[in-house]
Amino acid sequence: MTASTLDIDSARKVLDAQPFAALVGTEITAFGDGAATLVIRIRPELGQQFGFVHGGVLSYAADNALTFAAGTVLGPNVLTGGFTITYLRPAAGTRLRAEATVTGSTRRQAVVHCEIYAEGPDREPVLCAVAQGTTRTVERALGA
Numbered sequence: 001m002t003a004s005t006l007d008i009d010s011a012r013k014v015l016d017a018q019p020f021a022a023l024v025g026t027e028i029t030a031f032g033d034g035a036a037t038l039v040i041r042i043r044p045e046l047g048q049q050f051g052f053v054h055g056g057v058l059s060y061a062a063d064n065a066l067t068f069a070a071g072t073v074l075g076p077n078v079l080t081g082g083f084t085i086t087y088l089r090p091a092a093g094t095r096l097r098a099e100a101t102v103t104g105s106t107r108r109q110a111v112v113h114c115e116i117y118a119e120g121p122d123r124e125p126v127l128c129a130v131a132q133g134t135t136r137t138v139e140r141a142l143g144a
Contacts, residue, residue, distance in 0.1 A: 006071060006072065006075060006076055007031070007032070008028065008030070008031040008032065010076065011028050011031040011036070011068060011071065012028055014068075014071075014076060015027075015028050015064075015068075018064075020060070021064065024040055024046070024057065024060060025040055025041050025043070026038055026039070026040050026061075026064065027039050027040075028068060030099075031068060031072060032072055033072060034069060034072055034073055034101060034102035034105075035069050035072065035099070035100065035101045035102070036065055036068035036069040036071070036072060036099075036100050037065070037097060037098065037099045037100075038061055038064055038065045038068065038097075038098045039095050039096065039097050039098075040057065040061060040095060040096040040098075041094065041095050042091070042092070042093055042094055042095055042096060042118070050090070051092070052090035052091055052092050053090075053091035053092065053096065053118070053128075055087060057091075057096070058085065058087065058091060058096070058116055058128065058129045059085055059131075061096055061098040061114075061116055062083060062085050062098060062100075062114045062116060062129065062131035062133070063080050063083060063131075063133070064098070065098035065099065065100035065114045065116075066080060066083055066100050066112040066114050066131065066133040066135060067079065067080050067112075067135050068100065069100035069101060069102050069110075069112045069114075070102060070105070070110040070112050070135035071135075072102070073102050073105045073110055074105065074107075074108070074109075074110055074135065074137050075137065077137055077138050077139075077140060078110075078135045078136065078137055078138065079135065079136060079138050080133055080134075080135055081109065081133070081134040081135055081136045082133060082134055083114075083131050083132060083133025083134070084131060084132055084133070085129055085130070085131040086129060086130050086131070087128065087129050088127055088128055088129055088130065089118075089126055089127070089128050090128070091116070091118040091126075091128040091129075092118055092120075093118040093119050093120035093123070093126070094119060094120050094121060095118075095119050096116060096117070096118055096119070096128075097116070097117045097119055097125065098114055098115075098116045098117075099114065099115050099116075099117070100112050100113065100114040101113055101114075103132075107137075108136060108137045109134055109135060109136045109137070110134065110135050111132070111133075111134055112132070112133055112134070112135065113130070113131070113132050114130065114131040114132070114133070115127060115129075115130050116128050116129040116130070116131070
C-alpha cells in the first residue's frame with residue numbers, strides 16, 4: 001500500500017489495530033491530502049486531579065494525529081520521530097479534536113503541525129494545545 005492508495009477506511013483499520021487507541025476511545029474523522037483529524041470523547045477516566053483532561057491524553061492525541069497526517073503523504077509504515085507540545089489552556093468539554101497538517105515532507109520523513117481543541121455543545125471550540133513533530137518511514141510491514 002502506498003501513500004496514494006491509503007484512504008480513510010485503511011486509516012481506520014490501522015487505528016483499530018492500536019489497543020491504546022481503543023482504550024482512549026479514539027476515532028479518525030478526516031484523512032487525506034496531508035491532513036488528519038482524530039476525536040476523543042472526554043470522559044472522567046481521562047481526567048486529572050482538577051477535572052481537566054490529563055496532559056498525557058493531549059500528548060497522545062497530538063502524537064497519533066501527527067503520524068496519521070504524515071501517513072497521507074508517506075504511506076502506512078510511519079512512526080513518530082519526535083514532537084513538542086505546548087499546553088495553552090486546560091481541556092474540558094465533551095470531546096477533543098486533534099487536527100494535524102503536514103507542513104513539509106521528503107520521501108522518508110515529514111514535519112507536521114497539530115492543533116488540539118476542546119469542544120462542547122454550548123460553546124465555541126477552545127484551542128488547548130499545539131504540537132509540531134517529525135515522522136519517518138520504517139522498513140517494517142504492519143502486523144510484522
